[in-house]
Amino acid sequence: MSQEIQQFRATLPINEFKQEILKQIQENTFIIITGDTGSGKSTQLPQYLLDDEEFRLNICQKRKKFLEERVEEKEQPKVQGFLSKKLKPFVPEDRINSTDLKIVVTQPRRMAAISMAKRVAFERNQNLGIEVGYSIRFDNSTTNTTQLRYVTDGILVRECLQDKDLTGYDVVILDEAHERSLYTDVLFALVKTAAKRRKGSLKVIITSATLNINIFKNYFEGCPYVKVHGKSFPVEVKYAEHNITQQKRNHDAVNAAIRMHLHEGPGDILVFLPGSEDCEVCRKFCYERLAEVLNSGVEVPSVLLYTLYGSQTSEDQSQVFQRADEHTRKIIFCTNIAETSLTIDNIGFVVDTGYVKQKVYNPRTGMDSLIIQPISKTQAIQRTGRAGRTQAGKCYRLFSKQFYESLSEHTTAEIMRVNLASVMLLLKSMGIDDVVRFEFMEQPTQEAILQSLRQLYLIQAIDEDGQITPMGYEMSRYPLEPSYAKALITSKMMECSNEMSAIVAILSTESIWQRITRVDVDGYQKLQEIQSQHADPAGDHLSLLKIFSEWKQATFNEQFAKDTLLNLRSLKQADNIRQQLQQLVEGTSKKKCSQFYDQDYLYKLFRKQKDSKKWNINESIKLALCSGFYFNTARKMHNGEDTYLMVYPEGTVVDTDPQSVYTVIQQYPETVIFTELGGTSQVRGVMKLISEINIEWVKPYFSNMVKVDLFKLARIEFQQRGRDAVQERRQKKIQEQEKQKDLEQKQKLEKHQLYKARFEQRKKVKM
């Protein structure tokens, strides 16, 4: 067996580059390895290092030197909170003399971490956890002896909180770095600073798909890169003559798929669409079209139609992966999920509509909107590649070559499109104060940073000088958005933390209700009936808690979940998270917190009210929610029942979510708070997850919100020394933007001329 494995390992494309890679790693701190999937880099690279005796001894020596010097320096973190006990500097005594090489490999997805650890353990003929293991949230297979750990990127970020020099590792491999998840972007910055402090005793390897390596090279100071070829087949790309309109998108996609089915050789067809509803609509339409073709007397070879998207049950998803018989072709209508997360074998053809749904965060309004957008070139190439994994393939793009040229080079990194409050709090809790100047690989907008600081200040995670508070330290322990962490900590003080940890856990998962589309009329009506039966006029948060508790009381019954149209997968996940949160809440000291809460208006209110007869636990839960979300207060406008006016920013009008219990029971309270603002129009927000409150509870906080001194908060006066540098960067950015603008203008003009020429030509023909 092991000989077989050795032979297999030798055939992997990366094997040819083994010596070169090892040489570069010896000589450099940072190294980039590019190569497409199938090159074997994720599984082989760490093994090359593990098996290289010289490398191991060399790096252990360097590590020993570094740790001895650091212990002598008695380095302390810059600021220390009195609430958090975990912030003592990490001095791993046993690491000083250890001759074990420790490697960590980060993955953007949990499944990838597990399967790679299993694969490598298998290749080394070992049980999982001895030498090789994985660690993901809620699931850890590693022990003290584990030398190679596959982890999700979020896990390594959490580990950085306790050990910012990453002294527990000798090598960090950031795998699939081109995907640029929020945590990989944070890790780039953390790992870069750690490696510099470690003076050559920490090696950093970044692996990425072949594209956009320049941005990595710039960030890691022109470090060397090794290019490894993958195993893939050529894919022929065809463009449509004209771009499709939104109305005709599904129509054209189905026709393209049918044309391929009738005229092409073997190989399944993958059709990329923006949304799950599009998938269902297309499947239905495809059946109808195929029936029409059949009726017209054309012979149609046997075919199976599937859909594939994230909110399906895993049973529905697994059907797609079952093999059809030799003479039957599969057509799969899918969303972005098939772009990277799920890989289907035997795809020979791809139809690409050129669009995705993407979440965009607007820092000014604090609103998340889900918008249909054109894909990036990188995405188009990725989608195309899905046709060339097992055979030479074809990709039909439902847009013109010009449209492709006009697409942006890369997908906008996540860090550029999310609320940065938790990232900023993370940095502050690690002693990085000057977040405005913090060097990310790609700089988020100043506005986004300032708005997140504002939010952190409003929930007292940082003080008016931008310095992290003990409360902020406490919040950073929780794997939650800071506002949820605040609500949870407050709930401990207000004696309702069991309830709050359940609520927050439910909100951390996808909907606990089954997703039923409007196409399913009966199901949709039934869902609405059940929802109204369980609706609690106290609000969405308490209604969710109620249904969750009922499921728990029914002893986690599967049938109960089915009957009440609940999503069992989300329920189980929510309960898992609830347990984790409860453990964290136990670690929060009520006594120490009271130093803060004794001054707190909401807490005083709680103390005053809690002995009165009218008071019940629901009120406490709502007060705790207010402590994290009071800036999301809205009051009813009387021109339209479900239209509300936010207290801040002034003049912001918001609607009620049609899914909210208040829409279901058709009662709209005077004053509400909400925990999420969303929508699809970017113009007007929709309040999601709403609870009725008493305006008197939050009134004393309103003046805070108006007089936030962002200048002070951002510690701008601390930056005088570095002002020139900032100015220079800003200038450069403006120049780049202008260049980009010019380019776009030029492209627009060219496009216009092209259309004009075509129009003239057609006119001529008609004449």
Next chain:
DNA sequence: GAGCACTGC
């Protein structure tokens, strides 16, 4: 006048 892509601690 609104209905939801994908991850992750």
